[in-house]
């Protein structure tokens with residue numbers, strides 16, 4: 001099977017964690033321990049989030065007295081691909097001796113007139129109190145939004161239209177390489193007036209790019225891996241209930257929050273609708289069981305889809 005997994009930002013660094021490299025590397029090693037059995041049995045493509053890390057590197061750049069202007073977000077996105085990609089690459093190589101593993105820096109085409117540029121929704125960086133966030137917004141010109149009980153910086157997150165390097169990625173996968181790519185949803189780029197690629201100030205949603213990549217690379221399954229066992233109906237209410245197996249039709253009848261579960265549900269729903277294959281959302285450490293259909297929220301084209309026999 002060919003499997004695309006999207007590794008949640010939470011798996012690498014929780015919002016409230018200190019951003020020390022040692023902590024993130026330990027989290028990456030734990031993630032890879034869970035993913036290695038999938039890579040042993042299947043063609044594996046790994047994408048990862050970068051929201052917390054973009055915030056850290058952006059603040060460093062803002063506070064660098066030697067810079068005339070802070071680094072733009074496309075450049076910071078590339079930095080996070082290099083940094084997280086390197087951690088994942090090394091951990092995968094150590095876990096899978098004899099397997100070819102490659103981490104690539106790559107770009108995702110977005111529309112320069114995507115409405116997301118006027119309505120930032122992607123949370124980046126750490127959490128603040130409302131007062132702190134408002135002070136930073138005034139000082140740095142940030143847009144901020146409530147994230148649960150906290151406040152965070154938000155940046156535009158335009159829809160991914162195409163992963164620029166798709167053909168090369170396909171060749172790597174066909175050659176048996178475990179491919180780490182489209183980190184942070186891919187470096188956001190547009191085509192300028194003369195047809196040249198150019199970076200833009202944005203952070204693409206990695207779940208949305210993972211779904212696009214899964215479709216274009218003809219994956220058999222898309223796994224969106226995060227820190228919750230299953231998607232819940234009535235999340236956070238006394239009546240919340242886990243969704244075990246569902247269909248795009250059923251999921252589209254529910255409401256999920258824009259900054260967290262919403263993009264994941266949209267990604268899996270869209271993939272299943274467009275391809276007729278399976279997708280799932282669940283906990284990283286249960287990825288093997290999720291692929292077998294025995295854990296997570298499994299999304300199939302219809303309720304009678306023959307899960308066990310197909311997987």
Ligand SMILES: Nc1ncnc2c1ncn2[C@@H]1O[C@H](COP(=O)(O)OP(=O)(O)O)[C@@H](O)[C@H]1O
Pocket residue numbers: 007008009010011049225226227228230231232233234235256257259260261
């Ligand atoms: N209906 C829901 N079911 C389960 N989790 C939900 C739901 N709505 C919101 N969440 C929240 O979504 C979070 C996962 O989204 P997010 O923090 O963006 O993940 P990641 O950083 O791993 O990509 C969970 O930790 C949970 O708090």
Ligand SMILES: NC(=O)OP(=O)(O)O
Pocket residue numbers: 007008009010048049050051052123183184185203204205206207
């Ligand atoms: N780029 C992105 O979607 O990152 P997170 O998963 O950390 O939000």
